[in-house]
Amino acid sequence: MKLLDSYMLRRIGSPYAYLLAAFCMIFIIFDLFQNLSEFIEASTPLPMVFKYYAFLLPSLVKWVTPISILLAALYTLWQLTKRNELNAMRASGVSFVRIMRPIMILGLASSLSVLAINEAVEPDATQWADKFIRNLKKGGEVNTHILEQVNHTNEKARRVWNIVRLDIEAPYMHGIQIDELRTNNSVKRKISAKEGEWVDGVLFLYSATVSMFGEANNPMGAPSNMPVMECPDFTETPDDLAGDAMIGGLNQPTFFSAAETWRYIRNRPSLEQKTRNNLLVDLHFRLAMPWTSMIVALFGIPFGVYIGRRDALVGVISALLVFFGFYFLMSFSIWLGKNMVLPPVLCAWLPNAAVLGSSVAMVMRLR
DSSP states (O other): OHHHHHHHHHHHHHHHHHHHHHHHHHHHHHHHHHHHHHHHHTTOOHHHHHHHHHHHTHHHHHHHHHHHHHHHHHHHHHHHHHTTHHHHHHHTTOOHHHHHHHHHHHHHHHHHHHHHHHHHTHHHHHHHHHHHHHHHHHTOOOOSSEEEEEEEEETTTTEEEEEEEEETTTTEEEEEEEEEEOTTSOEEEEEEEEEEEEETTEEEEEEEEEEEBOTTSOBOSOOEEEEEEEETTOOOOHHHHHHIIIIIIIOOGGGSOHHHHHHHHHTOTTOOHHHHHHHHHHHHHHHHGGGHHHHHHHHHHHHHHHHHHSOHHHHHHHHHHHHHHHHHHHHHHHHHHHTTSSOHHHHHHHHHHHHHHHHHHHHHHHO
């Protein structure tokens, strides 16, 4: 059986790798035609161009992987059926499900890989690529870790932050104002500082001024000046402070992992219903999308056998029509979710569930 698994993985692995590379190259060429003039006008060094496309690739993976594994499965099963290899395997006593196991393993591995890339690589890489191309068009320097005019509200601790400049990597900030509020939203304490940084996870504010206020917002005593103010009870991190500026300001779901989006929602119980709903839709879509690769791998099995027995062109066109119909259903379902017609969980997972159900039914018929 190990020999069968190795053989099947070799048969589907080669076209799968070629298709992945081909679709990525097509996109890169298309994008290069769009941005070539900007690269030339800015005299962009060639290594920076390569870096830009390397950082852009993670955002493509979730789109090109499903179509690549579908076409690879169609081609492999067409070859096996056309040469009667599939019949020979089944005649030797190997079940159809057992023969198809390597394809499903490849689909599962692809889904897990896409999920890992989406969570660990894509957010930072996509953000860097986006800022790179926007700064290139503006003629400025590429600076992907510095945010300006950052506003953040910690509802649990009742602290409101206003920061002129935040360096996420340092981590360092300049021009800081922090308002600590009472339950009636009146200011209890106002902290102004020229600079601030985190040292071993503890916030230090420099050239700080602390002012206390009564419930009627009347000053209580003279402000106190502190050259260095240690704030061990401040739980906010640079990523927390940057979250509002990025999720709220840039409004790009691809810039954030599912964990970051969930943390943003969880820490803001008073979010508007529409905003919370849209973020939940983006969150569930980000979790559902990677599993498309495994589902279309299963979907490609009965279609691959079908085109091996009949007209290959008709089978491939039919499979592609169903595949793009799936993407249309997914887009329409997301639209329904964003307009609060469907719950976020349902709108994100419904297309996968529909294709999975039909795929399982068709595979069972082949048995």
